[in-house]
Amino acid sequence: EPEVTQTPSHQVTQMGQEVILRCVPISNHLYFYWYRQILGQKVEFLVSFYNNEISEKSEIFDDQFSVERPDGSNFTLKIRSTKLEDSAMYFCASSNPGTGDSPLHFGNGTRLTVT
Amino acid sequence: DAKTTQPPSMDCAEGRAANLPCNHSTISGNEYVYWYRQIHSQGPQYIIHGLKNNETNEMASLIITEDRKSSTLILPHATLRDTAVYYCIVRVMEYGNKLVFGAGTILRVKS
Numbered sequence: 001e002p003e004v005t006q007t008p009s010h011q012v013t014q015m016g017q018e019v020i021l022r023c024v025p026i027s028n029h030l031y032f033y034w035y036r037q038i039l040g041q042k043v044e045f046l047v048s049f050y051n052n053e054i055s056e057k058s059e060i061f062d063d064q065f066s067v068e069r070p071d072g073s074n075f076t077l078k079i080r081s082t083k084l085e086d087s088a089m090y091f092c093a094s095s096n097p098g099t100g101d102s103p104l105h106f107g108n109g110t111r112l113t114v115t
Numbered sequence: 116d117a118k119t120t121q122p123p124s125m126d127c128a129e130g131r132a133a134n135l136p137c138n139h140s141t142i143s144g145n146e147y148v149y150w151y152r153q154i155h156s157q158g159p160q161y162i163i164h165g166l167k168n169n170e171t172n173e174m175a176s177l178i179i180t181e182d183r184k185s186s187t188l189i190l191p192h193a194t195l196r197d198t199a200v201y202y203c204i205v206r207v208m209e210y211g212n213k214l215v216f217g218a219g220t221i222l223r224v225k226s
Contacts, residue, residue: 035216037156043153044216045213045216048213050211095211100208100212103149103161104213104214106160
């Protein structure tokens with residue numbers, strides 16, 4: 001069964017550094033998402049992306065964050081200058097355009113640790 | 116999207132059916148009910164979804180009441196590997212719409 005893959009599984013970075021989290025969505029999917037989950041808290045929506053544009057973003061997704069689909073297969077989340085509070089699991093998801101009820105399929109996440 | 120209410124935790128004996136309830140009394144006609152689960156900080160895993168009819172797949176069954184104000188996810192023969200957080204989510208039928216996660220129900224399957 002096709003799946004969403006995310007790399008790296010764990011990223012450690014120093015405060016103030018830039019990080020790029022990478023995702024390969026399921027190949028025929030056209031809607032892409034990033035979520036995050038701080039340890040012990042809920043899974044939170046960050047951003048959705050379609051047709052090379054941001055469709056929707058949450059209040060968390062401020063100017064420090066950006067997303068890109070640099071080629072036909074990857075979808076990336078960049079954090080420009082990381083803060084301690086950015087430490088979390090980051091999940092990528094994708095869904096296909098079939099019908100309006102198509103479910104999201106999630107990767108297993110990247111654990112970001114900011115020191 | 117309509118809000119959902121789930122019990123914070125439930126226990127189930129291994130091999131028995133696990134019945135996880137969800138209330139969504141403010142659901143609208145164009146909103147689907149989705150169930151996901153998350154096993155120990157892995158990515159949320161899609162289980163099943165439905166609009167008004169009962170649904171069944173290889174993982175579970177979804178029973179939606181006639182008035183659509185509540186639903187039950189049924190895992191017919193729970194195993195220890197089904198121990199997870201289960202999320203009931205109501206989502207407007209709209210292309211590319213996001214999911215909004217709540218706290219979910221922690222299901223503990225015990226031997």
